[in-house]
Amino acid sequence: MNRWTGILKVPLFPGSRGHYKVAASLCISTSSPNPIVPSANAIFFNGDRVKGTGNPVIERLSDLETIAEIIVGKLGENVNAWVIEASKFNGPFAVYKDFIPSVNEWGEPLSYDPTGYPSLTSTVSLLSSCLKEVKNTLLSNYEKPYVDEACSSSFSQPKTFLFGFSKGGSVLNQLVTEIAFSEVKSNIVSSQYDIIPTSKENLVNSITEIHYVDVGLNSSGAYITDQDIISRISKRILEGASGIRFVLHGTPRQWRDSMRVWIGKEKDTMVNLIDTESRKCGDKLSVCERFYFGNKQANMQMHFEVIESMDIS
Template identity: 60%
Template sequence: MDRWSGVFNVKLDPNCKNYYRIAASLCFSSASKSLTVPSANAIFFNGDRVEGTRNPVVERLSDLQNVAQVLVSKFGGSVNAWVIQASIFNGPFAVYKDFIPSVNQYGQPKSYSPVGFPASTSTVSLLSNCFQQAKDVVSSGTKKPCSISSSSTSRPKTVVLGFSKGGTAVNQLVAELGSLDDKSHIREQPAGVNVQEEVQILPTTKESLLNSITEIHYVDVGLNSFGAYITDQDVIERISKRVADGGPRVLFFLHGTPRQWFDGCRIWIQDEKNRLYRLIESEDEKSGGKLKVCERFYFADRKPDMQMHFEVIEKMDVS
């Protein structure tokens, strides 16, 4: 299977002033000149900007398109990869304000509230708008309307990843997953929405997005305040009940390095990680083994530095 890749500036909606920069690597059939339905959508939320390091590893893994290629290498050639950069920056600090309304000027969350489902709604909107731009570019290259080919009727799964500050967007999605109506999977699509093609490639509602999530990866997340990991017991218990009652299995992966987990000036990062791990682990039996957590530590024999913080993107084990 071939791939089609591009980087786009995407508005959340026509009235927005700010653009999200999104790298997309999509399954493409050279034979039929059409996009193909993936097995999964891997959605990666990027972190703060790091400039002027002159470190080739940091520079390479600060490039959104390179990160998209890494995701494909990790999750397989049948996935679509989407790498989302925040639309607002305060200096180097990413601010996911559309995803977490309660963030401060530095992108640090005051809370993770599911009210209004801002993260899932924003994710669906952004990817839909990005996908439309991709289809337009593909159409211009093939000199004909972009078509979608599929050999399967099953809908793609969703894998979400949060790197560094991007973990705040993932935390908000987890909070929203914990508040999703248990019967949301049988809701009809909104009236007047034509999703015949797009629904095969991407979720088109917040419910379909959250219902499709099967893996959640925290990739060396960390903040200069509390809230790097979600530690709300009620949220985890509700997700556990949801999967036990017939929802899809959900796997949590906690990837970390000494840069974050052994930071003596920010000991809350490791404390929050440990609390989240214990909360999920305690629900294993109640969920019928359908809610799992895996912790993976990298570069244990190295002193903390910026390079390992980015290098973990390439080194992370997602199996």
């Protein structure tokens, strides 16, 4: 097995004007140009742009391909990584309008609303566009004829691990809201050769871990604080939906920011809500928080260093 890593620029839907920049690191077959079915897909939503800082650590950990390599290094060679950058920016501010329809001009969420399942739908469509582009790229570089069939050692649908870094955490909140309102369907048909989730139902069923990576906003909404959302997640699990593990990674840059004290308070609220509901679901619903660089003064560098330092075990 080899790996293919590269930067893709793809439309969300065929014919869309806006394009997303996505770094992909995929396991591929040594005998054909096809990506193989992974054990899991790791989907990482990036935050605002930070460039020209003169800090080599920040510059390196702002690179999408570097982030993809880090995620693969943490999860293993049988995992595909997709690192997504917003298609629209207002200056340095990421605006995930396709995933969170209710945002202001700086990309700050005004609310999280499941109507129409925009985030689930957009995620599935974007991965599909990415995979199509990867296959086209690989095929154009493959000289000899081949049999177009996937090579897989896995006969079950790949798991999905979600990551949201900084403002990318707001996409996670929208996804969690949509999951909470999704119908429980345990009989979803999935081909053993599905490399990525091919429907929003497949995606919901495959999500097993959600990692908040030093998330924070200049307004409220960095974490889920709505008890109804977490209660609905718990209820879905009790009705037979897949279990979910939440991991909240943080640094003093966000959790101890005296100018944005709501970030730490929202984090505590979300942890308490999940803790309460987990007593109903046992180990099928869990949350843990991990604090990094706690003995250091808050700075921008640690905000990016957590990507490399985070413990996802």
